[in-house]
Amino acid sequence: MPDGNNKSLTFSVRKLRKSFGPVEVLHGIDLTLRGGEVHAILGENGAGKSTLVKILSGFEQLTGGELHISDESGNSKQIDAWDNAIAEQAGVVLIHQEFNLAEQLTVAENIFLGNEIKGRVFLDKKTMRAKAQEYLDILRSDIDPDATVGQLPVSAKQMVEIAKAQAKNARVLVLDEPTAVLTQQESQVLFELIDRLRQAGVAIVFISHKLDEIKQIADVITVLRDGQLVGSYPAAELSKDDMVRLMVGRELSSLFPEMPKVSETAEVVLRVSNLLLQGNSTASSFELRKGEILGFSGLVGSGRTALMETVLGLRRAAKGNLGSVEIRGERVDFKQLSAARSKGVACLTKDRKGNGLLLEKGLVFNFSLFSLHKISALLIDTKQEEIAFEKAVETFDIRMKDRSIAAGNLSGGNQQKLLLAKILEAEPSIIIVDEPTRGIDIGTKSQIYHFIAQLLASGHSLILISSDITEVIGLSHRVAVMYHGEISGVLVGDEIEEVEIMRYATGLKNKNLHQEILDKSGTSNAKA
Amino acid sequence: MPKLDLKTAGPFIALVVVFIIGVLVNDAFLSSGNLSNILARSSFIGIVAIGATFVITAGGIDLSVGSMAAFISGCMILLMNALMDSIDSMLVIIILAVIASLGIGALAGLINGLLTTKAKIEAFIVTLGTMGIYRSLITYMADGGTLSLNFTIGDVYSEVYYGVFLGLPYPVWVFLGVSVIGYVLLNMTVFGRHCFAVGSSESVARYSAINVDRVKTATYMLQGVCVAIATIIYVPRLGSASGQTGILWELEAIAAVIIGGTVLKGGYGRIWGTVVGALILTLIGNILNLTDAVSNYLNGAVQGIIVIVAVYLQRGAWRRD
Incomplete structure (x- = not known):
């Protein structure tokens, strides 16, 4: 120490x-x-x-x-x-967000992992245990050096990490x-x-x-x-x-195309009411109108993707969830993504490599995987598949060396365009795009913004989740901001600017708080 | 380009090589009796291996097929013997037994599938468990000995194994039929595409609106049905079942699939490769029978070497990509 x-x-x-x-x-x-x-x-x-x-x-x-x-x-x-x-x-020791501990070993063993004290031949377990106890004492922690790390709560694991850092001086x-x-x-x-x-x-x-x-x-x-x-x-x-x-x-760039206006009376195509996410105590509600693009801003881990995946049936809602999801006024409860797709809802995942494309498979295989139902009765109509692919290559300007390469050999931007083509081939009318321009070059970014503008113009409705705050501001009609798994505010008009969004994203402001007070007095009145 | 050809053609080239060795080793190899025997014998492993191609392509594994075959054999024999008292028509009894066999196979597959998908236990563990269960059940049913099919039925039923159509035994036609259906299913239907996708990446499959659990369960059911079909044509061959029936079929089936170029970790499968793989394995056994140069007891060793070499070549081809 x-x-x-x-x-x-x-x-x-x-x-x-x-x-x-x-x-x-x-x-x-x-x-x-x-x-x-x-x-x-x-x-x-x-x-x-x-x-x-x-x-x-x-x-x-x-x-x-x-x-x-x-x-x-x-x-x-x-x-x-x-x-x-x-x-x-x-x-100089970094303690990662994801802990670097051997779950099966004891606290003492972890503290000296890679730094073991040896006797003449064998490990000197006694000394290590005593020293580990010493470090834990200095931290005023009552963790048992003989406990198995896997059984400890997160906070104790973090304590072990810090003790481990001390062992490294x-x-x-x-x-x-x-x-x-x-x-x-x-x-x-x-x-x-x-x-x-x-x-x-x-x-x-x-x-x-x-x-x-x-x-x-x-x-x-x-x-x-x-x-x-x-x-x-x-x-x-x-x-x-x-x-x-x-x-x-910083200044907004002029990267963004003009977005078509939405009338206030446009039909509500997606209404989420009081949906309770797993591991959350606050329920979320929002509406999406036809032809609208609703931005979702918030810090990483604020629950934007989790909220949308719960709507889509990719995740289960929390136990005791009383909320509901309505598509064009019809109540739905998706258990599978295919159910969402058949109601015209689709999502563009933010994890292109992990969830979006099969990198070792061909381009056509990837392209049609989400829309095979459209081109097959008993057998897949491969001729039609080929034609649809050629058309998509044209529409989305997917550039490649030749048609036979694997998806993983496309550049990041072209992978993203292929993924967009894959999703849109199923002809959804409500599209949730999650980080659509992450890790791609500025040229492709601007192309993707133009695709989005075209989609809106043709009557599609979009939800845009993005950690790029300028993107959210540049594209969205309204912006919902999430903080700690709840929608802390839906911003409209002049409220949509960076500083204000960051206030909601960091918990400085929260529209629900007033709401909550109203709600509470409402319930107590009702009870009385 | 040539490397791509080698990957597809590899198993076929190996088949030709093994065949030529057979011709050189013994004149009797080319006799029509021997050739049709080879085809008929490869049918059992071949049909089971077609099912295994689906399971493995979708990223699973099924170790229970050998014991399952033995168990289904036992059930069929017990059922047929029992029906002798109440039903006069031998044909009706056999048809009922066939239906029961397919049902048990599908059910066994369903159990394997649900245990892997719903209970989320690794396929290796689940099927290792059911493998032990079926093996033990058949031994129990036969009381440690052998279950024999009633003679009168056996006489009628034996036609299924020994009967010949257009110069080929019935089992070969069944094998051919299963292969064609398997090919169409794997390569030309949505289900087949989904098997490839699930085997490549379950999460991408899920985000592509594929019901991953259902696809995986379906592959195990398909495997069960294939085992049942193989059993239906296997029972009349010996007319009996015991604790020794179908021993090591699972390994031969997996070997046939792998030799054929299907990737063990899933995502890529080839039906014709599997058919060729089954033929190669049977040919090797046959050739060892026909020659004194290598003892027939070394059959397993030769098969093992072939599997290892096949996978080695496969890997090499992957790496160059």
């Missing part, structure tokens, strides 16, 4: 750059971490936070810039080679969204622990989307936007509203 003597610790990056292939994602970041300081890193999805912490902890290589770290006596020197092993040697501890998996109470326990580590001189990097938490524990806040450094600020000087403004603040 480091004691006060390395308060002089500094770990800094200068002009740090990172490229994946030809795409640069971090454009010259400066950052200085100091012993005894909690340094929060703040930014929207895709701002570059994860890449930055992966570089700090040696999981990714930097492509430009310098790293400096001070030694025990406080002399800073530049680092030449940097990888995960070297980083841990230097005392961590001087810089990087916590990537540590509270995402914790309850509020557990988070408070974690914060007390962070505070003790801070007093012991550890430099702590803390990533969280929850502004309250950052306000509570951070000493310094660094804001990133689109891979650029916005600035580093003393935490005391920033209000939560400042944080949001610094994270957002």
